[in-house]
Amino acid sequence: MTFALHPRLQQDCIEIGSLPLCRLLMMNDKQYPWFILVPEIADITEIHQLTSTDRHRLIEESCYLGENLARLFRADKMNIAALGNLVPQLHLHHVVRYRTDRAWPAPVWGSGDAIPYSPSEIEDILTLLKKNLTRCRIV
Amino acid sequence: MTFALHPRLQQDCIEIGSLPLCRLLMMNDKQYPWFILVPEIADITEIHQLTSTDRHRLIEESCYLGENLARLFRADKMNIAALGNLVPQLHLHHVVRYRTDRAWPAPVWGSGDAIPYSPSEIEDILTLLKKNLTRCRIV
Numbered sequence: 267m268t269f270a271l272h273p274r275l276q277q278d279c280i281e282i283g284s285l286p287l288c289r290l291l292m293m294n295d296k297q298y299p300w301f302i303l304v305p306e307i308a309d310i311t312e313i314h315q316l317t318s319t320d321r322h323r324l325i326e327e328s329c330y331l332g333e334n335l336a337r338l339f340r341a342d343k344m345n346i347a348a349l350g351n352l353v354p355q356l357h358l359h360h361v362v363r364y365r366t367d368r369a370w371p372a373p374v375w376g377s378g379d380a381i382p383y384s385p386s387e388i389e390d391i392l393t394l395l396k397k398n399l400t401r402c403r404i405v
Numbered sequence: 406m407t408f409a410l411h412p413r414l415q416q417d418c419i420e421i422g423s424l425p426l427c428r429l430l431m432m433n434d435k436q437y438p439w440f441i442l443v444p445e446i447a448d449i450t451e452i453h454q455l456t457s458t459d460r461h462r463l464i465e466e467s468c469y470l471g472e473n474l475a476r477l478f479r480a481d482k483m484n485i486a487a488l489g490n491l492v493p494q495l496h497l498h499h500v501v502r503y504r505t506d507r508a509w510p511a512p513v514w515g516s517g518d519a520i521p522y523s524p525s526e527i528e529d530i531l532t533l534l535k536k537n538l539t540r541c542r543i544v
Contacts, residue, residue, distance in 0.1 A: 312475065312483055314468035325464040329453035336451065343493070344451055347486035351502060351510035354482070363490060371490035376511050 267308035272355040275304065278380070280388060282395060283404035287323040288358075290331070290402060295380035296387060298369075299339040299362035303327055310356045313348055328358055334399055335362050345373060406447035411494040414443065417519070419527060421534060422543040426462040427497075429470070429541060434519035435526060437508075438478040438501035442466060449495045452487055467497055473538055474501050484512060 271289065279291035279302060293300035305324060310316060316324060332344050345361040361374050369377035383391070396404045410428065418430035418441060432439035444463060449455060455463060471483050484500040500513050508516035522530075535543045 312471065313464070313485060314472040314475070314483075316468075318465070321464045321468060322461050325452070325460045326457070329455075329460060332451065333453040336453070343488075343490055344453075345486070345488045345490070346452060347484070347488070347512075349482075349484045349486070349512060351482055351484070351512075372515050373486075373488060373490075373512050 269306045269308045271304065272353050272357075274353045275302065275355070275357060280383070281405055282392070283399070283402045285327045285330070285402050287320060288327050291357075292388075292391065293380070294382045296383045297378075297381055298367060298374055299335060299341075299391075300374065301331060301335060301360045303331060303358045303360065305356055307356075311350060311354045312356065313358075315356075324358070328360065330401060331399070332360050335360055338394060338398055347373075349375065408445045408447045410443065411492050411496075413492045414441065414494065414496060419522070420544055421531065422538070422541045424466045424469070424541050426459060427466050430496075431527075431530065432519070433521045435522045436517075436520055437506060437513055438474060438480075438530075439513065440470060440474060440499045442470060442497045442499065444495055446495075450489060450493045451495065452497075454495075463497070467499065469540060470538070471499050474499055477533060477537055486512075488514065 275291060278293060280294050282290040282292050284290060288303040288305050291302040332346060336344050339362040341362040342365050343363045345363050347359045363370060392404060414430060417432060419433050421429045421431050423429060427442035427444050430441040471485060475483050478501040480501040481504050482502045484502050486498045502509060531543060
């Protein structure tokens with residue numbers, strides 16, 4: 267099997283770019299700066315199914331993304347999670363959290379309907395990421 | 406500062422043992438097999454604050470734990486997460502999920518009150534883990 271992005275991720279997210287191991291997506295919900303890394307490997311549902319090399323690449327890409335998001339979006343806290351109860355394809359959430367956000371201190375999953383970005387808001391985020399995530403090939 | 410377990414983790418969890426990097430805890434809630442790794446390093450709140458060596462140790466210990474839990478408790482899915490909105494000390498949740506569990510398919514956080522284990526149930530789990538998590542020093 268070759269890798270293909272799960273249809274639900276395609277539907278809910280905007281493709282932002284790619285790192286050596288992972289596709290980088292942004293959840294189309296402007297209530298939270300919320301990014302997702304998807305290792306481009308077919309048929310993986312759990313982190314422990316990755317080889318040791320890919321585990322290390324995943325945590326390095328996750329930390330690179332998380333550290334940059336925390337700085338660029340002035341996070342109070344990062345929430346990092348691999349859940350996959352609804353979308354089994356392995357994907358790692360990186361959610362920038364604020365003490366003032368809608369769901370705080372609860373997790374964001376299931377906290378209400380998404381509010382989509384406008385095209386110009388998406389452009390602004392792509393510009394910000396292009397300038398700052400220099401290890402990432404932005405679309 | 407030397408490492409000390411956050412009082413809220415001490416209160417909600419049972420100490421199970423330790424791996425080279427992390428303290429291993431079990432959430433005292435028998436609704437879910439729910440284990441937590443806490444890197445024994447002071448003043449860390451985000452995974453990206455760890456050194457590269459410790460990031461790799463963390464993901465290896467997490468995968469070792471996650472793979473064993475999935476097998477021993479016949480998980481439908483593992484949920485792995487570093488949230489920390491309430492307890493800022495870095496800790497990594499490993500929750501065994503079943504399609505039949507109380508919160509499924511939602512995450513477990515905030516899904517209702519914990520139901521504590523009995524002493525004999527705790528003993529049974531410690532025995533199971535001692536036999537299977539051979540890389541872990543069980544208390």
